[in-house]
Amino acid sequence: MSNPPTTSQPATMTDGFHLLLDALKLNGIKTLYGLPGIPITDLTRMAQAEGLRVISFRHEQNAGNAAAIAGFINAAPGVCMTVSAPGFLNGLTALANATTNCFPMILLSGSSEREIVDLQQGDYEEMDQLAIAKPLCKAAFRILHAEDIGVGVARAIRAAVSGRPGGVYLDLPAKLFAQTVDAAAGQASLIKVIDPAPRQIPAPDAIERALNLLRNAKKPLILLGKGAAYARADELIQKLVTQSGIPYLPMSMAKGILPDNHAQSAAAARSFVLPEADVVLLIGARLNWLLSHGKGKTWGGQGPKAWGGQKFIQIDISPTEMDSNVRIDAPIVGDIGSCVGALLTAMGQDWQKPPAEWITAINLRRDKNIAKMTETLAKDPQPMNYHSALNVIREIIKANPDAMLVNEGANALDFTRSIVDMYKPRKRLDVGTWGIMGIGMGFAVAAAIETGLPVIAIEGDSAFGFSGMEVETLCRYNLPVCVVVFNNNGVYKGTDKNLSGGTDVAPTVFVKDARYEKMIEAFGGIGVYARTPSELRRGMEDALKSKKPTLINAIIDETAGTESGRITSLNPAAALKK
Numbered sequence: 152m153s154n155p156p157t158t159s160q161p162a163t164m165t166d167g168f169h170l171l172l173d174a175l176k177l178n179g180i181k182t183l184y185g186l187p188g189i190p191i192t193d194l195t196r197m198a199q200a201e202g203l204r205v206i207s208f209r210h211e212q213n214a215g216n217a218a219a220i221a222g223f224i225n226a227a228p229g230v231c232m233t234v235s236a237p238g239f240l241n242g243l244t245a246l247a248n249a250t251t252n253c254f255p256m257i258l259l260s261g262s263s264e265r266e267i268v269d270l271q272q273g274d275y276e277e278m279d280q281l282a283i284a285k286p287l288c289k290a291a292f293r294i295l296h297a298e299d300i301g302v303g304v305a306r307a308i309r310a311a312v313s314g315r316p317g318g319v320y321l322d323l324p325a326k327l328f329a330q331t332v333d334a335a336a337g338q339a340s341l342i343k344v345i346d347p348a349p350r351q352i353p354a355p356d357a358i359e360r361a362l363n364l365l366r367n368a369k370k371p372l373i374l375l376g377k378g379a380a381y382a383r384a385d386e387l388i389q390k391l392v393t394q395s396g397i398p399y400l401p402m403s404m405a406k407g408i409l410p411d412n413h414a415q416s417a418a419a420a421r422s423f424v425l426p427e428a429d430v431v432l433l434i435g436a437r438l439n440w441l442l443s444h445g446k447g448k449t450w451g452g453q454g455p456k457a458w459g460g461q462k463f464i465q466i467d468i469s470p471t472e473m474d475s476n477v478r479i480d481a482p483i484v485g486d487i488g489s490c491v492g493a494l495l496t497a498m499g500q501d502w503q504k505p506p507a508e509w510i511t512a513i514n515l516r517r518d519k520n521i522a523k524m525t526e527t528l529a530k531d532p533q534p535m536n537y538h539s540a541l542n543v544i545r546e547i548i549k550a551n552p553d554a555m556l557v558n559e560g561a562n563a564l565d566f567t568r569s570i571v572d573m574y575k576p577r578k579r580l581d582v583g584t585w586g587i588m589g590i591g592m593g594f595a596v597a598a599a600i601e602t603g604l605p606v607i608a609i610e611g612d613s614a615f616g617f618s619g620m621e622v623e624t625l626c627r628y629n630l631p632v633c634v635v636v637f638n639n640n641g642v643y644k645g646t647d648k649n650l651s652g653g654t655d656v657a658p659t660v661f662v663k664d665a666r667y668e669k670m671i672e673a674f675g676g677i678g679v680y681a682r683t684p685s686e687l688r689r690g691m692e693d694a695l696k697s698k699k700p701t702l703i704n705a706i707i708d709e710t711a712g713t714e715s716g717r718i719t720s721l722n723p724a725a726a727l728k729k
């Protein structure tokens with residue numbers, strides 16, 4: 152069928168297809184990310200006909216990642232549509248990743264007929280999708296009757312964005328779409344969700360308890376996580392930092408809430424401030440592996456799991472996050488805007504800034520690290536390495552602070568995080584809590600679609616491979632995305648050897664000197680082969696000027712990386728070497 156079925160029922164009737172689209176539109180959903188096929192092909196056509204933007208991908212995981220990051224960018228659920236069983240499973244990784252990262256997302260998936268699935272009679276793409284999705288997302292619902300579409304969509308939206316945001320699965324058996332109901336009754340059954348993410352006001356005594364700790368701190372530190380970026384309380388957070396005078400450390404996706412060159416940023420003194428701080432205020436950041444679980448050597452503890460002696464204040468919307476890794480001395484449960492606002496009000500104007508010795512010690516360490524970094528960045532080695540390539544990107548982002556930056560890889564991720572400064576909130580989108588590869592092109596597509604701004608995607612060559620086919624999607628929608636593939640011939644490095652001495656290359660090594668730029672040329676995009684910083688700069692500047700989808704194959708010294716980038720110690724073999 153090449154055209155959407157014009158619904159043949161009388162105008163007084165409507166159907167499941169249209170009620171679903173109306174419910175989404177009523178709740179401000181403008182874009183659907185997905186991949187068509189039975190039973191949702193007509194739904195995608197009708198969605199386009201009804202004025203929704205439908206962005207069609209080459210693999211559901213990338214569509215799901217696009218929806219997830221759209222959720223983070225907008226603080227409203229991003230929506231992905233998939234076909235049953237295999238398409239659903241392809242989208243599920245993105246849904247689980249969204250949940251892990253607290254991004255609001257809804258995965259709508261067509262599914263097979265209940266009667267046949269439940270008796271396991273072997274339907275087309277049979278799978279009990281609801282049961283499989285449940286443990287991997289925040290909530291999962293099935294809609295069996297067209298009359299329930301309004302409630303189903305409303306519940307999905309509320310579950311995705313209220314409290315701690317996350318992924319929601321909505322199961323849509325094929326029969327639902329063709330059900331017809333009276334049009335007026337159908338419209339009346341739809342729900343426009345009022346206040347989908349209600350503010351959660353913190354208790355005054357929780358604020359007082361936290362301020363008492365901060366007031367007595369000699370070495371206070373603020374830690375900003377991606378929850379702080381998500382909360383869109385930028386001005387309040389900036390005010391809290393400047394008014395309190397407390398140094399802060401941004402987690403990766405919190406970079407830019409305050410500009411990375413801010414005088415109070417302790418990012419370049421990370422390994423100094425964590426063990427030294429005496430009171431740490433966490434704002435939208437979990438004490439998970441990325442923060443060494445709040446204990447051990449990173450925090451000055453005497454053993455791998457020993458407490459470092461810090462007191463923790465934690466602002467989080469999820470009460471059960473408290474004490475998950477170490478004792479939280481002053482939990483503040485609520486939304487970040489309300490909590491930070493309450494802290495500011497209670498702090499008052501006569502707040503004593505932290506002792507000068509603490510600030511001086513941090514600045515000393517920071518300036519030393521920055522001077523060392525400046526020296527390294529000034530070098531021009533042949534072949535180009537991560538630093539000389541990233542020095543170009545650092546300058547390009549400085550000149551284009553509104554550009555969105557997508558980043559994945561190991562060394563390509565870690566070096567970018569510490570070298571490329573961000574100047575505005577919610578610009579840096581990366582592998583997040585799971586360190587997941589494959590988010591690159593999905594995130595890049597959604598960043599371009601949702602913001603209309605130029606996107607720069609810094610990709611390890613391995614990382615890029617997970618979603619590389621979507622360069623066709625970039626070209627199809629003519630998106631202003633410049634993908635820079637850091638091509639070091641492999642995972643971490645291109646120099647590993649086969650330990651058996653056999654003819655197969657090592658598991659981490661790829662085809663040498665691969666011409667990634669030719670992939671985008673196949674679809675009419677611009678391909679650039681860059682062996683030097685000036686070739687890289689020219690390619691990126693041209694991409695930003697032309698706004699054309701561009702892929703730059705940046706050739707990086709294949710010896711320059713380290714195993715797993717900055718997290719070498721997490722490889723089990725690292726324990727054997729100790």
Ligand code: OXT
Nearest residue numbers: 419421422560561562563586588611612613614642643717
């Ligand atoms: O204080 P010190 O002295 O320590 O210095 C720190 C800062 O103070 C300093 N710094 C600065 N100095 C000067 N100036 C400035 N402005 C500045 N800013 C900071 O720099 C250092 C470092 O700072 P940082 O980064 O803040 O600190 P640190 O200690 O690193 O922070 C700790 C962490 C844990 C918070 C941080 O390291 C972090 O966020 N890490 C995230 C790591 C991560 O998630 N990695 C990705 C996963 S790795 C692995 O799993 C990969 N796989 C397997 C795989 C995955 N992941 N997924 C799937 C679906 N399948 C398989 C694969 C396949 S990676 C990968 C591909 C890799 O190959 P690629 O080709 O893609 O990439 P290449 O490696 O490039 O080849």
Ligand code: ADP
Nearest residue numbers: 315376377378382402435436437467468486487
């Ligand atoms: P990072 O990886 O940057 O450290 P995490 O993903 O670990 O950040 O933590 C984000 C935290 O932010 C989660 O615990 C989540 O519950 C919390 N959060 C998300 N949105 C809000 C909000 N609006 N108000 C308060 N907390 C929030």
Ligand code: MG
Nearest residue numbers: 611612641643
């Ligand atoms: Mg690589």
